[in-house]
Amino acid sequence: MTQPATPSRPAGRRKFELDPRFESYKGVWVFLEHNEGVVHPVSFELLGEGRKLADQLGVELAGVVLAGDGTAARAFADEAFFHGADLCFTAIHPVLAHYRNQPHARTLTALVNAHQPEILLLGATTMGRDLAGSVATTLQTGLTADCTGLAIDPENRSLAATRPTFGGSLLCTIVTLNYRPQMATVRPRVLSLPTRDTSRRGRVVAVEPDLAEDEIVTKLLEFIPDARRxxxxxxxxxxxxxxxxxxxxxxxxxxxxxxxxxxxxxxxxxxxxxxxxxxxxxxxxxxxxxxxxxxxxxxxxxxxxxxxxxxxxxxxxxxxxxxxxxxxxxxxxxxxxxxxxxxxxxxxxxxxxxxxxxxxxxx
Amino acid sequence: MHILVCIKQVPDSAQIRVHPVTNTIMRQGVPAIVNPYDLVALEEALRLKDQYGARVTVLTMGPPQAEAALRKALSFGADEAILLTDRAFAGADTLATSYALASAIRKIQEDMPIDLVFAGKQTIDGDTAQVGPGLATRLEMQLLTYVSRIDGVDPDTNEITVQRRAEGGVQRLRTRLPAVLTVLEGINDMRFATMADMFRAARYPLVVWDREAAGIDDVGKIGLKGSPTVVSRVFAPTARAQKAEIITTQSEQPDDIVATLLAKMFTKHPQLRAAIRPRLA
The missing domain is CATH 3.40.50.1220 (TPP-binding domain)
Structure with a gap:
């Protein structure tokens, strides 16, 4: 369904040449979302697609885990490897035990600045959209929401993200010019789940997040699980x-x-x-x-x-x-x-x- | 309390049609409406005004016609309305949009500090849900997205407690003002405009700001120039090569058609038999 019909606005009018300060940005990252101790399936779907993008670019695929304790983080990292990741960044701190915008956005932004991926993918969930919008704004980079297809433009190695537009009447392909990382969110169930291969291994890169609970303004009072799922x-x-x-x-x-x-x-x-x-x-x-x-x-x-x-x-x-x-x-x-x-x-x-x-x- | 509500005028996408031959959007005659999700945000702001007393300011960025959206918001009970309009804003993606809006909000704050910024969950034309988070980041305010309920505001401690939709449940969160809230659909019913407010809305002298009035010096941060993302192509979805196999029978009776369909389907896709797990009545 994603075959182009009528090109309307060529992007060629604006330059694709990458600023030298972005040349060091390499690799495809997938943010691993987890709720109540379970990784959201959309993260595995993204790892499956991220694997293809990384292979096409000839770079590594990394998972990113932000968690409250090390045991859970290690288990999530293993799952990332089983689903295609070469390495996994883990940031472990009690402040990150439950999702809150401020500490998660701060930690992910710091990780991106330190390790410089060219592509960063998140699930288009209530967590992923909340986090992606904040991180992209701080990094001053492009973010394409709710994509239905991801591809690499072979001419310039940029991420071509396709999503519906005009209330879903047409599709459009969006590229991020001259900014890194290129960010996109993809909704659960749009991509297929990759096969889980428990023989796959990868390396864990542990980072120390710079966080303190008293610096975090928003407090979680309680989590009320849904009665009806x-x-x-x-x-x-x-x-x-x-x-x-x-x-x-x-x-x-x-x-x-x-x-x-x-x-x-x-x-x-x-x-x-x-x-x-x-x-x-x-x-x-x-x-x-x-x-x-x-x-x-x-x-x-x-x-x-x-x-x-x-x-x-x-x-x-x-x-x-x-x-x-x-x-x-x-x-x-x-x-x-x-x-x-x-x-x-x-x-x-x-x-x-x-x-x-x-x-x-x-x- | 000063509450700002960000709204957007959008085409009523339910009425957009694609030309069957040229695959282009037929914009003619498509009515412009206030993004429905923004009205939920506005109602939530007006309820806080009813409960705690507040000034409610509405802000929109768009072409001069977006004035209609602001007058609509005024007719529901908003106190002030500001239209941010300039050709230099055209072609903005979410990053450039949040820059322009944040600049205007800072300008509004010079007059009276803002405690709460409200926005809809997303728009129905862009569907990105990114401008709210962008505003919170730029204004260095706390961000609460997908709010399904406001439990209360404590004017003494300057704190707000809300319920936020998350995967598999609801988070109850407390934060300090100022904060940016995006609210979920279906959490309230929009009030009816009173006759007095409708007259006031019609007569209201709208505040119109261009780029300079909003205090934006750097044109490289707004509009197309300030947008890291560009649309490289727009296209209509193409039909699959395989069209549906139309099931017909000579009798044209529903029972026969359904029997034919099921027989065919279970033969061709036997795995579907196991997927059927009837619920007990």
Whole structure:
């Protein structure tokens, strides 16, 4: 989907030549995000992609771990090696036990200034976006948010980051001129997970962060874990049934929930449907919502605007139900049914119930 | 308390269409709106004003037409509005935008110090969520992003306590003012504008600042020149070579179509059978 069609604004008008002070900037870095003792999968996805970028550039891939204690940091560093890193920078200090903007931004900025990577990648999560915006501003460098694709421009070795634009109607490729590091955030589930290879090893580079708790203004009072883990279950669901404006009314979402129960699926929605208040914002799939990679995606009454497409086209199998035979969703779905979703959904729910009943009998 | 709310006028992206033949954006007739996430921030600021008493100033950077966004904010109850507009700001990326806004905010502070800067979670046209963090860094204020609830402000200790959305849970954080807050969608409902405020908004003499008025001397820091990132190309997503296999039956009955589809799918993608794990009703 990322093949250029009409180049509109050539970047050639501005110089690509790198300032000599940036020539020492080498290597690709991935910030390893961890919450409650677990590395966020987006960090592994980034290591997989970072590996390709580093190989193309002929440089090393490094993980960056900021943690409160050494045992956890060592385990996270090992995971970075298993997922493709050559080395891992670890900064360990009790102040870094929980994420806070000020100490994390200060530590990561100091690391970048000391060890000078050419590319720094973070997950486009609430943590990654908070941290990346601060670090890029202090470093006065370019940051491209929410990318859907990363590549190296073979002509000038710069990072070409592709992301949707104009509310997801078009895609654009963004480059950072004459500033280092080139920073980008990528959303969870946009990139595929690399294979975990526990035989891989790497070197740990431990740095001493210059921090003291009494210098940190913001205090964490408590962490309240979610009772419902909706976010995780949608992003990592095997089957998703999603609805768009073609479902006409909020009531008709009941048909989706019925099918979701029959399949053991999660329910997703497009932005207009969320804006209309038919479902909660945590179920929104697309550029301004979540990115998903299920095994099966059933799109009911969804036209397939790019805004939505970028969030779900990584699905293995896509079934599209739409009465308009010219709807863009049919250009990239696996199977299409040209019909009203309100009629097809109940039939599908019944068929799945039958299918499961038949399986049970056979056993 | 002095609260500043940063807003942006954006095209209503739900109404943007791409020309099917030329693959270019059809801008004509697309209405301009206040970025919906910024209205959540404005409402949160107005609630603090109701509760603690505050002056609420709204700031936007944009073309002269962005005046409409400021008047909208005034009609909801903002006290002051400043439009930052200059051709030199055009083409700014997030770094150049936060530079210009931070300069204007420092200028506003000369008149009255600011305790809280509010911004939306992100815009619906850029979707970057980077300007808020950029402002906090430049203004050396504490940063609290993705705020899902303001628990309270303590005027004696000059502290604010908020809940912040994080992965898998919510952080309760306390910080000292001044601070920059970006707020999550869906945490409040925007109030209705009163007739009195609507009249006041229409008559309000807008403060309009150009680059010089905002105290910006270095043109190399703003607009296209001050932007480290450039768009190298814009393109329409291309269709996959393989289009959807359209399932039809002679009867055209939903039951038959679905049966055909499932038979085909389970044959071609047998791994999907194991993915089905029905929930008990």
């Amino acid at each position: 909706d976010e995780a279950s949608l992003a990592f669901a095997d089957i998703i049934v999603a609805g768009g404006r073609g479902l006409k009314r909020a009531d008709n979402f009941r048909l989706l929930w019925d099918l979701a129960d029959a399949l053991g699926a999660e329910v997703g929605a497009t932005r207009p449907v969320v804006q209309a208040g038919w479902v909660t914002a945590d179920r929104q799939i697309g550029q301004s919502g979540k990115t998903v990679r299920p095994k099966l995606y059933i799109a009911a009454g969804i036209s397939g605007a790019v805004q939505h497409r970028v969030g779900m086209e990584g699905a293995d199998v896509i079934i599209a139900i739409n009465p308009d035979p010219d709807a863009p969703i049919f250009d990239f779905a696996t199977y299409g049914i040209v019909a009203n979703a309100m009629q097809i959904l109940p039939a599908m729910t019944a068929a799945i119930h039958q299918h499961m009943a038949a399986l049970k009998k056979a056993v």
